[in-house]
Amino acid sequence: MKALYFAWVRERVGRAEEEISPPPEVGTVGELIDWLKSRDETYAHAFENAAVIRAAIDKAHARHDAAIAGAREIAFFPPMTGG
């Protein structure tokens, strides 16, 4: 699946997007965040305060307990500040 990063999450990860292949036991957005954090210190830093990270699955807001099965695109970003 494709992972997208925005705003300071993008800056901390160091890229705007990438292909990721989490193992099958990673079933939810929250578990995906934990798996990303386990990859290396860069992701651990970007996602250190996981509670503030928002996510979207296929361009729709998704809670951390949302299932990621079948997702093509998962985005991670801080709370929105438009308007």
Add this chain to the structure above:
Amino acid sequence: MTPTLRIQSTPFDPAHEAALIENGRRDIGAIVSFTGLCRDEDATLAALELEHYAGMAEAEMARVAEEALTRWPLQALTIIHRHGRILPGERIVLVIAAARHRGEAFAAAEFLMDYLKTRAPFWKKEHRADGSVGDWVEAKAKDDAAAERWG
């Protein structure tokens, strides 16, 4: 009624957008327009850089508009949100709601702004007047509270 929804990097003209709504109509009783501007933060800000999630931003704007249309009998609706580099004094966002009565138009415009601020994927980064890159603007709890009061 099909709302006018746009996300663009270029400036927009609120008066022109309102005129497009009024033009030739005899049934509209109230037009409420909200324009959000880029503040200079007591002259410390050189610009705001608005990042957005292309595709999702359009989808969320459409969802927010649809939600407003289920709550109020609007006769016209325009939402425009800019992205990219925006200078102090420039306009960032425009919401225009037209209805038969002012109460509906006021409420819809306020609802739309509350929902846009908390659901549309835009983020603001500050560029300071001293040339340094500033912080990402932090989301405010009062914006979440404002959105939650609509239930």
